Amino acid sequence: MSIFLNAILGQFLVIAVTVLATFAVTLIFKTSTTTNFAQGSIAALGCYVVADLLNKYKVPVYYGVLVGMVVGIGVGLVVDLVIFRKGRNVNAIGKQIITMGLVSVIFGGIPVIFGSPENIPFAPFYNYMELGAEPNFSFALGGGDIVISKNGLLNLGITALVITVIFLLLRYSKWGLGVRATASNEFTAELMGINTHMITAVSWSIAGALGVLAAAMYASSSAISPSFMTTIQVNAFLAAILGGFSTFYGPIIGAVLIPLAASLIGSLNSVLVSSGGSSSFDFARWSMIIVYALMLVAILIKPQGLFGKRIAKKV
Amino acid sequence: MAGLLKNDYLKAVAPRPPAGFTALSRLKKFFAQPANQFLILGALMLVLFLLNKINSNLVPSSIINAVATTFIYATVAIGFCLLLGYSGLASLGTAGFIGIGCYTGFYMMEQAGATYLVALLTALAISLALGIVVGFISLRIEGIYLAILTLGLSEILRNLLMALSSTIKISLANIKLFGVKVDDKQVFLLIVFMFVVLLILTGNLIKSPAGRAMLAMKNSTSAAQAMGISLMKYRLLAFVISTVYAAVGGLMYVMLIPNITTSTSQLFTLATSLNILAAVIIGGSKSLWGTLAGTFIIYGLNATVLNRIAFFSKNPAIIVIVTGLLLILVVMFYPGGLAQMVKGARAFIKRKAAAIRRRRYGDED
Known part of the structure; x- marks a missing residue:
């Protein structure tokens, strides 16, 4: 029992990061009808700025991350204004390829801007916040120790707050109404007097900012490099498909499910051992394969995603 | 009367006999055949190989290596070209399929001791088998969703490779063809041979009814179905071809670069799938020569040309940036890729030449 609980609680950081990345991907997909492959690399670019600010200029962590998010907003805006506004007639696959061209440009650009070292040491959020010497909360429960990482809890809290605010905005603000209208049909939304240019520009900047926030959080558990967000980004795409692109909450539930499922399956070995049995099958090694395979089956059964609605297609 | 009219009509539409059936026109006809063009490409590569063998200063081995790498990725890319350009199906699973080829080659040749x-x-x-599975998936899920789903499949295959073996390594002693051991130079010839054969096969397939059916399917699935084209048959075919080509590419790769660490190698990640996609788009998704050129720009240009220029060899990042910019510009302004640019340039020259002729000799009519 405690093993399962720990497996869940240990994933707080990854869940927080994946949720942010998934929301950014979904927002772009809904307003610009493309999957943004550059999401991860824009985030990495912002994270390099944050790392430089924190390590070289000793800026307090809040300001550092805020400046990084502003950079993310800037990059997102430039991408939308310079490329996507001009390339409206490009088809969906073309747009995907444009975003991967961006990946190339950013991958090449990072060493030019930030010098040759691949990994910039980046201390966790946690150290800067002075939350005490003990990195975890731990207590006994049901015959086992439960460990909760303070860093993970903190990041999950920030994510929950940010996502809640954005959901409220989507539900009640004029911008949110515009986003929902643009997502349902960009052309009609334009005819109805919605400034779709503005909507997509704001969406790209929000996606950029969320990406940098996610990257700054993830940097506490992984060394940063131009491609350090790739795994998260791939999971974000899959989570969005699993949850279904037609709602905003579906992808987020998908983003919570994938790391949880992987961690739970990975912990099966120690569960088997602790309950007296033994297993010859290494679950930890095969956990991602099992999760992806399960997800594939789920999508094949429900192609619109777990929470998606079937959309009738006019021929 | 009617007979007379018919005769006149036939006379008018009958192709005029060629003015002079000279050696030049015969040569032109020979070069117009795609299969012959591909054979000539193979012959040129043979010359390159021989030059390298005679004197490695003439053609350095790094160029041979770069050409081989280009051909390997181009094999994958022409399979993908058939999938994207002719059938209109987007897949991001290429890297996983390459991985399958790599691992099969490694397992059969190194561990089971089988011949090539x-x-x-x-x-x-x-x-x-894998292609058939993906083909069936594609019947249920379309567009961007299919792309992301195949990305998931590719991740499964990558994780599978990592779980199966930490390194993929073939010692040259274990590459046997018809009972003869092949050295690393002859691997190049093998790659060229495989590539040319696949190129000719693909060229013929495109011109065949199956190729036309795929093209119809790309333009409108509903219209194609109304014309009696089985969506299932041709989608399966398209996916089978692209997976098979990718696996063959993987098999060739593992022979050329016989030591891959599965967990750190970039070969099995999304980056490879995207690069293949980029190669096909830059080159022109409906042209085999264009695809080859696109692959060369992404995989071969660096080692053969740019590294010899001091500026680029000092700033390798610039090459990556330029590739990215090129990709964006091509998609935004030349959706047909390099193939379209060449076509446009040719038409431009023809127009200009005609204008000059008119100015000099007056209107022909």
């Missing part, structure tokens, strides 16, 4: 031909046949069989 047996390994090739096994790789074909496995990738065929």
